[in-house]
Amino acid sequence: MDRPGQDILLRTLSQVHSVNPAEDDAGINGNINGADRADDSTSEPSQAYKCLLVLAGFMMTFHVIGINSIYGLFQEFYTSPETNIHGAEGQDALVSLVGTIGSGLTWSGSIFVNPMIGKTDNVKLISLSGAFIMSVGIFLASFCTQLWQLYLTQGLLYGIGSSMYYFPLMSLTPAYFDRNRGAAMGIVLAGAGVGGLVLSPVFHALLARLGIRWALRVLGLWNLVLSIPISSVLTKKHGAAAGATGRTRSVGAFLFAAGNTVPVYFLTTYSISILSYSSSTGSLLLAVNTAVNSVARIAMGILADRVGRQNTMVLSVFFSAVTVFALWYDSDRGRFIAFTVLYGIWAGGYNALLPTTITEVYGVQNYSSVNGFIYFIRGLGALFGAPIAGVILGSHQRGAGSSKMFTMDALRTRYNDVAVYDGALLLASGFCVAYVRWLDARDKGGWSWRA
Template sequence: MAATEDITLQELHVSSQHRLEEHAGQANLEDTMQGKEHKPSEPLHDEQEEWMPSRKYQTALLAAGFAMTFHVIGINSIYGIFQEFYTSPATNIKGTQGQDALVSLVGTIGTGLTWSGSIFVNPLITRVKHIQWIMLSGVLIMSLGIFLASFSTELWHLYLTQALVYGVGASLYYFPILALTPAYFDQHRGFALGFILSGSSVGGLILSPVMSALISHLGVGWALRILGIWNLVVGVPVSFVVKKRGNVYNSRRTRVDLNVAKRGAFIWQAFGAFLQAGGNVVPTYFLTTYSVSVLSYSSSKASLLLSINNAVNSVARITMGIIADRVGRQNTLIVSVILSAISVLTLWPFAPRPRFIAFIVSYGVLAGGYNALLPTTIAEVYGVQHYTSVNGFIYFIRGMGALLGAPLAGVILGSHQRGLGTYTPSGTSAIDLHMLRTKYNQVAMYDGAVLLAAGLCVAYVRWSDARYKGRWQWIA
């Protein structure tokens, strides 16, 4: 869930019925509003052909997008497995045992840069003619970061490779295909984006047990090398599938309009995105460490729990979209964020094994609502003409939130030992784990409070948007 970030089946639903003529008309209208002359002599024939790609190319584009999100968001969502290893007694990194705050910062930098890079990658897309080179450079940089991380022996090595280099490459690889794919679909844009982004949850579902097994049998070094090489092998052909056609990605739409930025809804939307991203990564990053250190699960079983979380999250995104179509997207978004906070506050603290599994499932279901519906609500609140600019800025803010959320939880948790006791069927421990449980309880309280504040922010956005438009609608 990282990550996921993420766009959904409904992300561009509001514009799914638009045809080439409507896009051309919209562009003319925007030019007129900005005092620019539209040249009537510009031919439309070439652009029209570009808006009608072959089914073969559309199929290739869907496969390429699925593979991209499988790796980028999938890898981001399973960093908890690496964190559990780096902070365990078996770690190969000096000074990281029990240091969750410092180690979680590696993952949050990578995830944060993946999202925050939108503010730089989106304008770059408008300036580069051959978009394949942006994606190819992203694949190379991302794979290099993963591969070089396998040789790390100091924490700063991980910051440089698995965090900084990886994050920059992941952003370059991630955004071009999502920005340009909708131009090649007409009536089935929602399906196209939904199929592509389903790769993120499938990636987390599959990569979690695979990477856990590789670390257990071959060591973290070879696990990272295999992952880096595999990412490169898949990513190179994916990069050459996407093509930039016509004027489908307009540079005017990469900057937030000043009038939009001044709206109260925009300010609170950004603040809510910051808080939700910070709170959202905490359960996924600390799920595996809690399972091993408090519940005395093995690392392989902890990775299985993470896979379960990703599996229910993928199903929830589709389900939330269906519910949102009936009761309103903003309404569903608000309820999902608030209920996700309640699940953290009520199910995680002092959770024994059965209740923790219930928390994993419930949080996976509820947390998917925000990731699934945020892009669609952005289009509804600010209009389709402002979607790209606002969405890019909001994801930049989300990256900043993700960067801070997990490390602050790590500071609360502090340094501790793994596997202090042996878990018994009665739900107690042979050694007193009360102090460690108390620390995780504090992490849960912190995370729940952050998510609850995010829920209040999105609720205010709902009210502010209704006031701005001069009408209240129960279904919105």
Template sequence: MASLVGSSSKDAETHLLEIIKSHTRDKTFERSGEVHQVVEPDDAQPTVTRPTRRYQVLLLVSGFFMTFHVIGINSLYGIFQELYTSPETSITDAQRQDALVSLVGTIGSGLTWSGSIFVNPLIARLENLKLITLTGVVIMSLGLILASFSSKLWHLFFTQALLYGIGSSMYYFPIMSITPVYFDKHRGFAMGVILAGSGVGGLVLAPVLQVLLDKYGVRWALRILGIWNLIIGIPVACVVRHRSGFGMRRGRTRMNMGLVKRGTFLYQASGAFLQAAGNVIPTYYLTSYSVSILDYSRSTGSLLLAVNSGVNSLSRIAMGILADQVGRQNTMITSVFLSGLSVFALWYDAPRARFIAFVVLYAIYAGGYNALLPTTITEIYGVENYASVNGFVYFVRGMGSLFGAPLAGVILGSYKRNGDKSDIFGGSSILQTRFNNVSVYAGILLLAAGFCVSYVRWLDARDKGRWAWKA
């Protein structure tokens, strides 16, 4: 009996070793009658290194300052638009051309997102992410500095739109692409911290820009902004690197057609387009509404924009923390719906008190989608598809930005500034009606985006074969 048990034990041990050998490359040797094994990782599956806490903190700080400039400066364009279209503008063919001038800003911010279509493949193929990021910093700064020499509207399209947009995209996506893979349990919090930089950027830069405009004029304001962006961006670029062994560099950058045909992807892309189109409108026309309808000064309008950005910054962190507790998709859906409802309830036909409430509450609600989109992409489509899906979704968001503000400018039309709210068609009531139409347009886009992301939530649960309240 003992011999049979011993024989059976040896056979089991031998069989177990054969199974291990079939899955790993191994070295075996005998010592004191025992079998020892040294397992080497397969070449196809490189060892995944655990990120240090120090690098995670450094990445969060760098990402915060990156969004501080990229999205923070994007959010300032409403101040530039009010100046470019006013009688004091140095670009004469931009005066009272709200639709065309808003197109400059939406091309710049739109390229920030849609540039992912070429930046993400670079990220996946190049080892040196620092070079991509640094190149973006230089091009973005160059766009701002060259815009200071503009005398015609087409100069702005080349500088503050194309150069700025291409550079900001190359600056933005390397950090945004690698951050989710450096965090597991606290991805929502990490993305919230990084994207909070955008709100802080708007909070700090809006009054600073207004001071620069009042003291030095638009030309030197742009030059100072571009030089400052370069000074901050160089050390930020030095932090960025791939996570060793994680496979991001080998990740898929071309869209998997199986994913494209899934309902979740189609509605995710539609929601991204609609949300971007609606979300950009309040930030672009907040200052114009403050000055032209509510008779605030430009400095007060800039202050309201700064308040909006600051509250939005805190909201992104809070939304990230809340999302880790109650579900990222749940939080994102709620934030999109509430942002759309706030436009209808608070901006439409708003007097001063209600408009200030809108400035604050819209900032709170709108922070959720932007903070949580990357994390929900990871959860729904998997880390292996993150690079391709994220790149395409942000490309669609860029197209949405191009669709939103310029059409709002067409709805608004041409009108006079400097306290004279009469326009070519009538008086102040006509202008108020036009702004009301702009708010309705923005609200419809945001509510439609809410229905899209809600349906993505349902389709994702169906595809996974189970419904979870926390998702």
């Protein structure tokens, strides 16, 4: 039977319609009984195990989302005159597609990973297999000389592997927490910002000293070594996280994911091409952005536990859009630094609160399936955002010696168009989330300031 209010719009993001558990919607729905797939023990997990799980989740997002968040460094190198990829110089749209395939599949791979989690008792094997595939994709990218090869390695292989590595921890962790769920998931997701903070200068140094090929090989091997103890933490599965059913449609998730990838991918290129910063300064700005994002995820999670998760999410999305329009558009150095910091704060709120809000609205028992499809939509949004921004920016060469180089005014105008496009995506997502907030209050019988 349909649940009231869920036939219109996804309460956490845009639209949802829950279906009969017996239905099987193109592989999205599962007939998995939580009790059948639960951990053999129904006792409450120990506090020590919960802490270990949070630590493992933090380290997992440290290098999965951390690697995704520094793709701007790859973007700048692959499109520069020093590139090792034939036909990539100046091709922002084509090169950004490599990163969006990888990061998009990290999320949209949930559509096949979550059913695997529901049907498999030993989720550790899923996580370890994914880490191996992900690392192989990074390592093989070091041998690439053509863009299509990057699409297969740093895009497809990396994305499939990172999704299999990411979701076992991310799908199961919220089930272990209740009152402090926002804070716990904020800490887990803060690893993404810390990862970007650490990996940005480290990879820039590797790139400068070893070159792109050995930098990728070191990154791939490091990723594999780090992932083994992290995956080993997954020794049991909380009964409430075993599986559920649901068919989801999400406009807000698509729009925010599309908008959120644009600053991450083009922050470095903007700082170098328009503001004439050095590449090392560009990587430092990216590191600052991810560091602020990391702190914001924890802070927003704690705030949301007290004033309401949906309230905090609505504010974070709207202020992300305002920051893009006010500070990135036609930015100078001072405003761009302010944008780097403030966008990191507000974007961190949405990313930290998405899992906890899903759990709050649909319940822990439905988290796995609803979360899985929402992240599938987010992955599609990521595929949509940065490549279109690259098309708007157009093909152009770096370096004063290039006859194809845009004039500075023309290039700045195109970056302004990218900022307007990005801000519009985030603003539209904000209206979706606000509308969901209103629907949720209506379905619960009245407005509550804390929700």
